[in-house]
Amino acid sequence: MNVNVGIDIGSTTVKIVVVRDGEIIHKHYERHFSKVREKAVELVTNARSLIGEDAVIHCAITGSAGLGVAKASGIDFVQEVFATRKAVGVHVPQADVVIELGGEDAKIVFLTGQLEERMNGSCAGGTGAFIDQMAILLDVTPTELDELAQGAERIYTIASRCGVFAKSDIQPLLNEGARKEDVAASIFQAVVNQTVAGLAQGREIKGDVLFLGGPLFFFKCLQRQFQKTLQLDDDHAHFPALAPYAIAAGAAEYAKDTRSTYSVDSLLEALEKAAAAPLVAQYLPPLFENDEQYQAFKRRHGVHDVMTENVTVYQGDAYLGIDCGSTTTKLVLIGEDHQILFHHYQSNKGNPADVIREQLTKLYELCGDRVHIVSSAVTGYGEALIQNAFGVDFGLVETVAHFRAARHFCPDVDFIIDIGGQDIKCFKIRNKCIDNISLNEACSSGCGSFIETFARSMGYSIEEFCKLGLFAQHPIDLGSRCTVFMNSSVKQAQKDGAGIDAISAGLSVSVVKNALYKVIRAHSPDDLGQHIVVQGGTFLNDAILRSFEQEIGRDVTRPAISGLMGAYGAALHAKDNRPAKTTLIGMDVLSHFRHTVKSARCGLCENHCSLTVNDFGGGRRFISGNRCERPLGGTKKAELPNLYKWKLEKLKSMGEPSGKPMPNGTIGIPFGLNMYELLPFWTTFLRALGFETVLSDVSTRDMYMRGQHSIPSDTVCYPAKLMHGHIENLLDKGVDAIFYPCMTYNIDEGRATNCYNCPVVAYYPELLKANVSALQDFDFMMPYFELTEPKRFVQQAVKYFCGKYPRLKKKQVAAASQAAYQALADYYAQIRIEGQKAIAYADTHGLDIAVIAGRPYHVDPEINHGIDQLIASFNMVIVSEDAVWQLAKVPEVHVLNQWTYHSRMYGAAKYVTRKENAQLIQLVSFGCGIDAITTDEMRAICEDGGKIYTQLKIDEISNLGAAKIRIRSMLAAVEEGRKLAEQQHIS
Structure with missing residues (x-):
């Protein structure tokens, strides 16, 4: 048989x-x-x-x-x-396309036409493991996640190419009260988007589609979203x-x-x-050789404790601190002598308001009439929600809360590293105030949720998992890489037969290496300082603390309340700033507390933000999701100068119809990438030749989705991906042709050794032509032009346009060229004039200036996600780098400076160091290879000039929670520095 x-x-x-x-x-x-x-x-x-x-x-x-x-x-x-x-x-056998999703693997096999097989690389985004991670984040089983999704009313934009990006979108939504049903359905839609954009990569999925793998069998919502997105009926979708x-x-x-x-x-x-x-792998030294060594380690760290007193025996005034973090909620109540009277630490479970209500009710019962909570403060991701829900007296940014707590344990602290569930915050202390802040941007591979996800996937709690690694004799060397690569390393270790203890110890070392070398970018222990305080729930893990000390080769201070430091710092802040009367709601209001959530669409401005409206009863509401302050019901603030807004409106106006008869038809121009810089040139030039120019609409998420099917690479930056949607938009407008030239060089501004364009920007038209099927039989004009030399450009333009349109004469092209160069020069001059007006306004009104240094396309609201408006909400005047770079001398840099936009940013950074009320914020689109060169140089220019360097890395992620923390942290550090300087001046 x-x-x-x-x-x-x-x-x-x-x-x-x-x-x-x-x-x-x-x-x-x-x-x-x-x-x-x-x-x-x-x-x-x-x-x-x-x-x-x-x-x-x-x-x-x-x-x-x-x-x-x-x-x-x-x-x-x-x-x-x-x-x-x-x-x-x-x-x-009738299948045309096979889509198969596994635990960490995804593949598409095209069976008809040209046979082709595509698999994910080392990224597990959009797979079963990704869905599992998201279920853990929502504190439900994968099956319950699918059941929740059936009751969805709306879909949020969630990145799925990596669990880290998705958490950056999902966690703030949960903390702001978004419905779990909507988030669950959005997670499944994100998997669909990842499959279409990340795997299909421009090839159309059509015909009979066979769906294989556990996720596509067990999750009915995933099946539904695939059918809806690919527009497949039941006869062509096979499950x-x-x-x-x-x-x-x-x-x-x-x-x-x-x-x-x-x-x-x-x-x-x-x-x-x-x-x-037998196991074949690279080993690391064990964390502890024996139990005696471990016990000595525990005794050394046990001395950094805080006095406690039971709230049921204490009498007098008390101060409440709340830390509503990315994955956990912490409460600390302290007495007059800073002793802890009560504390609580638990997972948010996707609804921090319920956790706070439950614990506050318990706390009031314990306090009775003996203890009076006279002041309260909240920090963390959910700060605004909790402050509005419970009438908390103060809201403070996390960095300030953690610094206040660290200073309590170590008055001479000069470096603090806090590793939370999804965030790493590092700040250097100089002259007893925060001098420099580093936060993780798009990656949480050195964070607590990183190791917790592995623990849960292997069937352990994080506590059990980490204890397993303490005495592993042969920890696996997993390197210091991002989560998706680490998944591959762990899989390889599993293939080689590594035990759980060896994997646990190896992951603990990796978390530390990622924090040190990817976030802090430390070159030596001296970069960190002499008095180091470590905190955050992740450092409660002895394996991670031991790995950290071994890696830097020195002892550090870990307070016994490491996981409560944010809440303890908030409580200390509440005590330091006691109000005349607290606004914290009492038991009478709390007993009737209710929390309902609904979705709404704001129509007050062109952003049309998706809002989450939280109602707590008694007239208390909190609205999140807005990119400005208008929907919050407060009085409208005076509109401050904002060059990002001015530039966008100016460029949009260039797309309005000319109102003149144009004999040569309509030419569409995609409103993206380098057109944000050169639109004045090209609209003037083409109209002077008798063409009516039609601009594609301003980017939106829907436009991106419209062109997603033709994107051939998932690793290219979001601004480039958007161009596919702009082409579709122009085709829908019925233009006669589309003009999008390839340009190796940019305008030479004489500030760099060369003036190259970014390679993606320079040649993206070639990629669009090859991948957008509708362009194959369409007049898509993509000549190679160089604007850096006007005479050479005229020659190129005459050859192209006079050859394509014989009725055009050489003189016409030359005249159009001269008008175009003048239009571009006028535009640059207007930017500088508007910049000077904005700076003068800030100086006159005593305001800070935010010099946002990026690329021209960062003005696009779909790319910047409203960051300029967020920064403006902190009473800052917004100026772009192209308005100020020429006001400073060329700074010395340590790299080959051959990019026009880089040299502008270096000049803008130098300008900021000479302008007392100016701060630099650099925008970097994730996936931008050449911007990686600028980061260290921009930081060096700022820090050498005594200024804080702030970088905001942006991508498809539309939630600005992490950006807001960084901006507030920067402003808090600036304010502390000014107070200290004032005190020194007085003394």
Whole structure:
């Protein structure tokens, strides 16, 4: 009796399919929780009776974690894409396209037309593991996540190419009261978007589409969103019952043609041999050699404690601090002597308001008439929500709260590192005030949620998981890389048979390395300082604390209340700033407290923000999601000068119809990338030649989605991805042609050794032509032009336009060129004039100036997500780098300065160091390779001039929670510095 067995060992599950006489007689699907080889043995053992003792078995192994098992056991291995094709050919032969999502793997196989197979690389975004991570974030099971999504009313924009990006979108939504149902459905839509944009990469998904893999079988909302997005009816979208086991079934089909045969006993023996195979990996030294060393470590850190007193015996005034963080909520009540009377620490569970209400009710019951809470303060991601909900007296930015707490334990502290659930905050202290702030931007691989996600995926709590690593003899060296790469490293360790203890210890070391070398960018321990305080819930993990001390080679201070430092600092702030009468709601109001959430769309300005309206009863409301202060119900602030807004309106006006008869038809210009700089030139030039120019609309998320199907690369920056939508927008407008030239060089401003354009900007028209199918038979004009030399440009333009349009004469082109250069010069002059007006306004009214240094397209509201308006809401005048760069001498830099926009930013940074009330904020679009060069140079210019360097990294993520923290932190540090300077002046 011949039996074929296929075993699919994926990143999170093991599947087995047994085929006899062409019929599947057994299939099983189970999570392996990192015990890959043991689980494979278990599944075959459980199928033993069905296979039969006398069966002649042909077996093949597949899957992302299957190669190591196959090598160690000697069993045939089949690559999973090939296994997929085998399964489809046998079970669903009519399929045109196969989409398969696994635990950490995703693939698309195009079967008709040109055969093509595409798999995700080292990124697990948009896979089952991503969905699992998001379920953990919402504190539900994956099944419950799917059930929640059925009740959704709206879809939020959520990035999915990495769990880190998604958390940056989701966590603020939860903290602001967004409905879990809406967030759940948005998560599934994000998976769809990642598959279409990240895997299809410009190739159209059409015809009969077969959906395989566990996520696409178990999650009905995911099925629905795929059908809706790809516009597939039930006859063309196939979700077979075999979906979770299809790859194992393909392996079983492949096994038919293998030479090796097994009995049940010999097959089990081969798999057991693999389970016992020795580990092959790079080792790290153990964290602790023995228990005595660990106990000494604990005694040393045990001295940094704080006095406690039970709230039930205390009498007098008390001060409440709340830290509503990205993943946890903390409360601390202190007495007159700074002693802790009460504390609480728990997960937000997606609704911090309920946690606070429950704990505040408990606290009032414990206080009775003996303890009077006379002042309160809140910090963290949920600060605004909680302050509005409960009438908390003060809201303060996290960095200030943590500094206040650290100073209590170590008055001479000169460096603080706080690692929370999703954030790393590092700040240097100079002259007893915050001098420099570093926050993680787009990556949380050095944070608590990073290690917690691994723990949960392996079936452990974070506490259990971390304890396992304390005494591991051979920790695995996983390097210091981002989460998605770390997933690959862990998978490799699993393939090699690494134990949980070795993986746990290795991850603890990796968290520390990521924090030190990716966020702080430390070159040596001296960069950190002599008196280092570490805090945040992540440092309660002894394995991470030990790794940190070993890595920097010196002892640090970890307060015993490390996880409560934000709340303790807030309580100290409340005590330092006690109001005449607290506004914190009492038990009478709290007993009737209710929290309801609804969605709304703001129509007060062109942003049309999606708002989340939180109602707490008694007339208390909190509205989030707005990019300005208008929907909050307060009086409208005076509108401050904002060059970002001025430039956008100026450029938009250039797209208005000329009102003149144009004999040569309409030419569309995409309103993106370098057109944000050169629009005055091209509109003037083309209209002078008799063309009516039509501008694509200002970027929106819907426009991006419209062009998403033709984006061939997921790693290119968001501004470039938007161009696909702009092309579709122009085609919808019915223009006769689209003009988008390739330009290797930019305008030479004489401030750099060369004047190159970014390679993406320079040649993106070529990519659009090759990937947007509608352009194949359309007049898409993409000549190679150089504007840096006017004479050469005239020659190029005459050759192109007179050749294409014989009725145009050389003199016309030359005259149009002269008018275009003048229009561009006038535009530059207007920017400088508006900049001087804005600076004069700030100086006259005693306001700070925010010099936002970026690229011309950062004016696009869909790219900057309203950051200029957010900064303006802090009473700052907004000036762009192109308004001030020429006001400072060329600064010395330590890199080859060959980019026009870089040289502008360097000049703007230098200007800020000479202007007392100016602060620099650099915008960087995530994925911009050449901007990586500018970061260290901009920081050096600012810090050498005594200014704080602030960088905001932006991408598709539309939530500005992290940006707001950084801006407030910068402003708080500036204010502290001014107070100190004033005190020194007086003394």
